[in-house]
Amino acid sequence: MTIILDGDVVSVLYENARAQITLHGATVTTWKTNGRERLWLSEDAALDGSKAIRGGIPVVFPVFGRSDVHSVAALPQHGFARISTWQLVGESKLNDGVAVTLTLSADNLADESRRQWPFGFHLTYTVSLRNNSMETSLRVENIGDKPFDFQALFHSYLHVDDIDQVSIEGLQHCNFYNKIEGAENQGSDEVIRINSPCDRIYRNVQNEVSLMQDGATMYTVERTGLPDVVVWNPWQSGAQSISDFAPEDGYKQMVCIEPGSVSGWSSLNPKSVWTGSQIIHAVM
Ligand code: TA6
Numbered sequence: 001m002t003i004i005l006d007g008d009v010v011s012v013l014y015e016n017a018r019a020q021i022t023l024h025g026a027t028v029t030t031w032k033t034n035g036r037e038r039l040w041l042s043e044d045a046a047l048d049g050s051k052a053i054r055g056g057i058p059v060v061f062p063v064f065g066r067s068d069v070h071s072v073a074a075l076p077q078h079g080f081a082r083i084s085t086w087q088l089v090g091e092s093k094l095n096d097g098v099a100v101t102l103t104l105s106a107d108n109l110a111d112e113s114r115r116q117w118p119f120g121f122h123l124t125y126t127v128s129l130r131n132n133s134m135e136t137s138l139r140v141e142n143i144g145d146k147p148f149d150f151q152a153l154f155h156s157y158l159h160v161d162d163i164d165q166v167s168i169e170g171l172q173h174c175n176f177y178n179k180i181e182g183a184e185n186q187g188s189d190e191v192i193r194i195n196s197p198c199d200r201i202y203r204n205v206q207n208e209v210s211l212m213q214d215g216a217t218m219y220t221v222e223r224t225g226l227p228d229v230v231v232w233n234p235w236q237s238g239a240q241s242i243s244d245f246a247p248e249d250g251y252k253q254m255v256c257i258e259p260g261s262v263s264g265w266s267s268l269n270p271k272s273v274w275t276g277s278q279i280i281h282a283v284m
Helices: 111-118 233-243 248-253
Strands: 002-006 009-015 017-022 027-033 087-094 096-105 121-132 132-143 149-155 157-159 166-169 176-178 181-185 198-202 210-215 216-224 228-233 252-269 272-282
Touching: 009 096, 009 121, 017 096, 017 121, 027 181, 121 272, 132 149, 132 252, 149 272, 166 252, 210 252, 233 248, 248 252, 252 272
Parallel strands: none
Antiparallel strands: 002 009, 009 017, 017 027, 087 096, 096 121, 121 132, 132 272, 149 252, 157 252, 166 210, 176 181, 176 198, 198 228, 210 216, 216 272, 228 252
16 A cells, blocks of 8 residues: 655555545545556646546535526535645555545635535545555535535546447436426436436435446446446537537546435534535446
């Protein structure tokens, strides 16, 4: 097991697994198993802390998207967690892997974000690297004197070989909101394939979600405390309109499978704690 902090990049090595996490946004930017990259990262991703990183696993907190709910209306898209500087506070050896822990709290939040969201909070983010899986776990603690509402999500950009051969299992029969159409949809038994812009919020997903490539399981995503799953692929039109999305045909090698608690709001009273986690298994 090896953990190296070089500037604002934490490199984590465990047997045949490798990962890097930037302190900027606590973003996992690369995760390799046996030399095979499992996350998609834009070639134009800003890694200098100037903006949210396009790719990897951005951490979304305290709001998903934008919202006119008063307490979060001033926040940028997807909140401040992914654009803040986190602190590396711990590393630990697991019996089957290695974990690193990063924190972000109100007292080390940029002034602008504190003005936009003036609540007492402490985030603890643990990334656990095992031979063929990546676990990300977020602990939210209310250390202030007033309750706050929040949403949280892991915006995972999974790397695929060929989007045309991808299907997604486990979301059948789940109702979803289609952001492209602006409409709620009833679940169906259709297996999800992506052949156009896709931006769907699946609600209260009971099953494990699997991403298939050529009919074989490539990834499975386990969730705890995260009832919703967002599926996003900008397709060609979206990729062309996103300035830091490169290469332009990179949409053919990525699918965002985003476990979250985003359909409503989680409320946290002072001294209370919430946790949500995902485990991405690299199967093939
Ligand atoms: O999670 C899907 C989504 O909300 C899409 O609507 C799209 O906006 C995507 O996130 C990327 O958002 P970003 O702020 O990273 O450009």
